[in-house]
Amino acid sequence: MAEARRTRANGEASRERILDAATEITGERGYEGTSISLVSKRSGLPASSIYWHFKDKDELVAAVIDRSYTRWMAELERPVPVPFGAGRDELFRLMAHRIGSALATFPDFLRLGLMLVLEKRPEELTARARFVEVRQTVGRRIQEVWAAFFPELGPADIEQLVMLTFVMADGLFIANQTQPLDLSGSFDLLATAISATAAQIAHQAASATRD
Numbered sequence: 667m668a669e670a671r672r673t674r675a676n677g678e679a680s681r682e683r684i685l686d687a688a689t690e691i692t693g694e695r696g697y698e699g700t701s702i703s704l705v706s707k708r709s710g711l712p713a714s715s716i717y718w719h720f721k722d723k724d725e726l727v728a729a730v731i732d733r734s735y736t737r738w739m740a741e742l743e744r745p746v747p748v749p750f751g752a753g754r755d756e757l758f759r760l761m762a763h764r765i766g767s768a769l770a771t772f773p774d775f776l777r778l779g780l781m782l783v784l785e786k787r788p789e790e791l792t793a794r795a796r797f798v799e800v801r802q803t804v805g806r807r808i809q810e811v812w813a814a815f816f817p818e819l820g821p822a823d824i825e826q827l828v829m830l831t832f833v834m835a836d837g838l839f840i841a842n843q844t845q846p847l848d849l850s851g852s853f854d855l856l857a858t859a860i861s862a863t864a865a866q867i868a869h870q871a872a873s874a875t876r877d
Contacts, residue, residue: 681719683709688730689774696781697727697793727778727793734774735800741768758815759857766853769839775800776839805832816864823867827860834859 687709692700706713720726779797834856
């Protein structure tokens with residue numbers, strides 16, 4: 667029993683070393699520049715060990731995306747200190763600030779994912795498909811949260827806000843790759859823009875109803 671636990675622990679440690687190495691390399695070279703031989707050299711583990719854990723490079727990069735996304739979500743779910751008497755707008759900015767901060771800490775799933783979705787490939791990559799799945803999950807979660815924050819808006823309006831959120835978040839993230847930004851602070855701007863857009867949509871709906 668003890669031997670089985672040691673073997674399992676060693677296997678998990680090796681997997682983490684492989685993922686750490688793959689994360690570093692994909693961050694430096696992208697998907698195309700990543701190879702099993704480079705990961706083997708960086709991790710200090712033989713290629714056979716990598717192939718024991720992952721079928722190929724594609725599956726390995728998908729696991730990099732998955733681990734980064736999981737860590738990002740765990741960071742988002744940490745309790746946030748809320749000032750006494752904070753209103754909706756302040757709570758919304760605090761949440762956006764946490765999203766930006768978590769993204770700055772665990773950026774790999776978004777950086778890799780955006781590169782993969784922009785590539786034109788004849789075959790669907792496992793890594794790309796995993797990112798699309800993650801993206802859809804995030805979209806559904808944002809939709810739920812935005813609906814709770816803006817109950818005056820209908821489902822179609824919330825969908826528009828979700829789309830705007832993705833556009834702005836992607837833009838801020840890409841801008842950060844060329845000129846380092848304070849992502850957590852920049853996401854305050856995103857919160858302001860989303861709140862203003864929601865207010866404008868609600869105002870237009872109210873005006874149309876009166877007319």
